[in-house]
Amino acid sequence: MITRRLFCSTLAACSLLAATAIHAQERYITVSSTTSTEQSGLFGHLLPLFEKASGIKVRVVALGTGQALDMARRGDADVVFVHDKAAEEKFIAEGYGVKRQEVMYNDFVVIGPKADPAKAAGKDILEGLRRIEAVKAPFVSRGDKSGTHAAELRYWKAAGVDLAAKKGAWYRDTGSGMGPALNTAASMNAYILADRGTWLSFKNRGDLGIVVEGDTKLFNQYGVILVNPAKHAHVKQADGQKFIDWIVSAEGQKAIAEYKIGGEQLFFPNAKR
Amino acid sequence: MSIWLTIDNLGLTEGGTRIIDAVSLSLSAQRTLVLGPNGAGKSTLLRLIHGLLHPSSGALRWSQPLSQAMVFQRPVMLRTTALANVVYGLKLKGCTAHECDRRARQALAHVGLETLAKRPARLLSGGEQQRVALARAWALEPELLILDEPTASLDPASSREVERIINEIAAGGARILMTTHNLGQARRVAEEIVFIDRGRIAEQTPVAEFFKLPRTPAAQDFLQEEMP
Amino acid sequence: MHEFNEPLITAWQLVAAADERLAGIVLLSLRVSLAATLIACIVGMPIGALLAVGRFPGRRVLIVLFNGLMGLPPVVVGLLIYLMLSRAGPLGAFGLLFSPEAMIIAQAVLVTPIVAALTRQVIADEWSEYREQLRSLGASRTRAAATLLWDGRFSLSTAALAGFGRAIAEVGAVMIVGGNIDGVTRVMTTTIALETSKGDLPLALALGFILIAVVLAINAVAYALRGWAERHWG
Numbered sequence: 001m002i003t004r005r006l007f008c009s010t011l012a013a014c015s016l017l018a019a020t021a022i023h024a025q026e027r028y029i030t031v032s033s034t035t036s037t038e039q040s041g042l043f044g045h046l047l048p049l050f051e052k053a054s055g056i057k058v059r060v061v062a063l064g065t066g067q068a069l070d071m072a073r074r075g076d077a078d079v080v081f082v083h084d085k086a087a088e089e090k091f092i093a094e095g096y097g098v099k100r101q102e103v104m105y106n107d108f109v110v111i112g113p114k115a116d117p118a119k120a121a122g123k124d125i126l127e128g129l130r131r132i133e134a135v136k137a138p139f140v141s142r143g144d145k146s147g148t149h150a151a152e153l154r155y156w157k158a159a160g161v162d163l164a165a166k167k168g169a170w171y172r173d174t175g176s177g178m179g180p181a182l183n184t185a186a187s188m189n190a191y192i193l194a195d196r197g198t199w200l201s202f203k204n205r206g207d208l209g210i211v212v213e214g215d216t217k218l219f220n221q222y223g224v225i226l227v228n229p230a231k232h233a234h235v236k237q238a239d240g241q242k243f244i245d246w247i248v249s250a251e252g253q254k255a256i257a258e259y260k261i262g263g264e265q266l267f268f269p270n271a272k273r
Numbered sequence: 274m275s276i277w278l279t280i281d282n283l284g285l286t287e288g289g290t291r292i293i294d295a296v297s298l299s300l301s302a303q304r305t306l307v308l309g310p311n312g313a314g315k316s317t318l319l320r321l322i323h324g325l326l327h328p329s330s331g332a333l334r335w336s337q338p339l340s341q342a343m344v345f346q347r348p349v350m351l352r353t354t355a356l357a358n359v360v361y362g363l364k365l366k367g368c369t370a371h372e373c374d375r376r377a378r379q380a381l382a383h384v385g386l387e388t389l390a391k392r393p394a395r396l397l398s399g400g401e402q403q404r405v406a407l408a409r410a411w412a413l414e415p416e417l418l419i420l421d422e423p424t425a426s427l428d429p430a431s432s433r434e435v436e437r438i439i440n441e442i443a444a445g446g447a448r449i450l451m452t453t454h455n456l457g458q459a460r461r462v463a464e465e466i467v468f469i470d471r472g473r474i475a476e477q478t479p480v481a482e483f484f485k486l487p488r489t490p491a492a493q494d495f496l497q498e499e500m501p
Numbered sequence: 502m503h504e505f506n507e508p509l510i511t512a513w514q515l516v517a518a519a520d521e522r523l524a525g526i527v528l529l530s531l532r533v534s535l536a537a538t539l540i541a542c543i544v545g546m547p548i549g550a551l552l553a554v555g556r557f558p559g560r561r562v563l564i565v566l567f568n569g570l571m572g573l574p575p576v577v578v579g580l581l582i583y584l585m586l587s588r589a590g591p592l593g594a595f596g597l598l599f600s601p602e603a604m605i606i607a608q609a610v611l612v613t614p615i616v617a618a619l620t621r622q623v624i625a626d627e628w629s630e631y632r633e634q635l636r637s638l639g640a641s642r643t644r645a646a647a648t649l650l651w652d653g654r655f656s657l658s659t660a661a662l663a664g665f666g667r668a669i670a671e672v673g674a675v676m677i678v679g680g681n682i683d684g685v686t687r688v689m690t691t692t693i694a695l696e697t698s699k700g701d702l703p704l705a706l707a708l709g710f711i712l713i714a715v716v717l718a719i720n721a722v723a724y725a726l727r728g729w730a731e732r733h734w735g
Contacts, residue, residue, distance in 0.1 A: 325633055325637065349631050351648070351652050352655070352735065353652075365639045366639065393733060396734070396735045
């Protein structure tokens with residue numbers, strides 16, 4: 001019966017490995033946030049500091065802003081940390097959030113081929129977009145209802161470009177996150193609107209570089225909201241509030257300002273206290 | 274022996290072909306061998322009697338219920354020891370673990386395999402595997418043992434050993450119903466021969482008479498071809 | 502070929518450095534996928550055996566169904582499990598979303614049809630060989646199914662391995678129900694997806710090589726064990 005013993009012990013070993021305390025009980029909150037904060041490495045920098053200060057672990061689920069808010073609507077997050085003011089205010093108005101607090105901003109940049117075939121380079125985002133559309137230079141859109149996608153649509157509208165009428169092969173609606181969209185733009189040598197943080201930490205740049213930057217219209221405000229315990233009773237109200245209080249505190253704001261990639265600051269704290 | 278099975282107008286049709294065609298037969302001998310050319314329906318008849326196949330027509334009438342066991346041309350061995358293979362059959366009939374083990378060891382001893390009891394059954398030779406199959410059947414103490422060409426794929430020495438075991442089981446009182454291609458074996462084992470040709474019973478004759486003077490031309494042809 | 506050199510070197514460096522985070526991710530991948538495969542075997546193998554041996558109305562429909570479900574898209578499974586486990590869903594009260602348990606559930610659902618369908622094939626082959634002998638001995642169909650499961654254990658390891666391979670390689674389901682949370686639900690495939698979206702293709706590929714190596718190693722061990730067992734039992 002050697003094989004029976006072997007068989008049984010293999011089975012037992014597998015189940016043991018599978019079952020070994022997959023998670024030790026720990027104090028944590030769940031934050032639904034955007035890919036820009038996660039992938040730029042900001043959370044990797046902030047969360048250990050917060051954990052040290054509070055003893056609370058933060059589990060971040062990074063999605064597009066629209067998805068992140070929907071996830072919170074279903075009650076699957078304690079705090080949302082996103083960047084689409086209009087959508088956030090709608091979220092509050094629906095009663096899903098307690099209160100919106102501004103935390104920081106970063107800025108969007110237009111990325112494009114270094115050769116800049118559309119001659120879009122400059123400080124003016126609206127003029128830049130008009131020129132891209134005028135020569136039908138390839139442009140990659142997130143198309144995923146994220147905060148960045150919403151901002152992009154606002155800029156096109158402000159630039160007076162009626163996308164519904166002008167959309168063509170040049171405008172690629174990819175329905176993907178910031179990173180995958182950048183990968184697509186790099187392989188097509190196309191223009192794209194991106195947040196600076198993701199761009200700076202993005203490695204597969206190909207022949208792309210920053211084309212438009214510095215327009216105040218490109219500032220991208222982040223807000224933080226506690227999910228309303230009145231809607232979802234299991235929300236970790238106290239710990240969630242602690243996270244919000246910390247991130248808008250002097251300590252949290254300083255930590256945000258200190259995060260740099262290649263010596264460049266990515267996020268600019270601007271919480272109102 | 275008195276008649277223990279009456280077969281009444283038995284038929285089996287598969288895909289439009291009549292494999293067993295209106296067979297009527299009374300079995301009373303203790304050791305009956307079914308002979309016939311390839312494809313005559315010998316194996317099918319055995320399977321119908323054992324209950325593995327259901328007849329399309331006709332019926333089997335048992336004079337009294339008989340416990341049965343069957344041994345096949347190719348022994349089916351489970352991937353475990355020889356002993357556990359014998360125990361498996363006993364367990365299905367229901368006995369305590371201790372009792373099963375005792376009877377299984379006894380059966381293995383009867384077939385001369387007690388020393389190989391703990392060997393993996395599938396690694397035994399063909400002849401040894403067939404003896405394990407016989408032990409598995411024997412352990413059940415059947416009143417009727419059905420054997421479908423039990424020595425067809427064995428070498429002469431193994432065949433003789435299997436034949437010896439069959440005779441011993443018969444000596445214990447079990448009825449034997451068997452097919453074979455080996456006419457010498459048929460002559461040694463049988464009391465009565467049932468000769469079957471193209472799904473029909475050609476003749477049913479005591480063994481001595483069959484080999485001396487078969488009644489039907491089909492049986493005559495068969496004997497001439499098999500024993501030149 | 503130089504696109505592959507850098508990832509290979511990176512992969513080697515990660516392994517050589519015994520990177521603790523990488524080890525955690527690999528271990529979590531193994532735990533989740535092994536647990537899911539185990540559940541899938543416990544549920545799927547008896548189903549497969551009964552489909553092979555049993556005779557009941559709807560059997561053919563079920564066979565086609567399980568064969569079809571082998572191609573279940575992971576994203577769809579992920580979404581269904583997400584909606585079930587979400588706080589707003591029917592099982593929300595357990596608070597399982599974004600946990601390794603949720604990932605195990607999703608992968609088990611994904612893999613069970615594969616294990617069941619492959620088991621059915623293995624057992625059906627065995628059944629055609631054993632059928633008469635088992636029926637002659639008086640085994641019921643349920644008993645026969647159990648016997649064949651044990652007897653076919655070496656061949657069935659292939660079904661389990663196919664299930665495991667599918668589980669550990671999929672990304673769609675675990676991404677949705679696990680949330681790819683750093684240190685909690687981040688496994689090999691979701692890390693690879695993340696690094697790809699960060700544009701760090703060499704690192705993503707390096708992690709891919711490590712994943713392949715882990716899967717190959719497990720298959721090699723299983724293959725060797727099976728070979729040994731088959732030589733031992735025939």
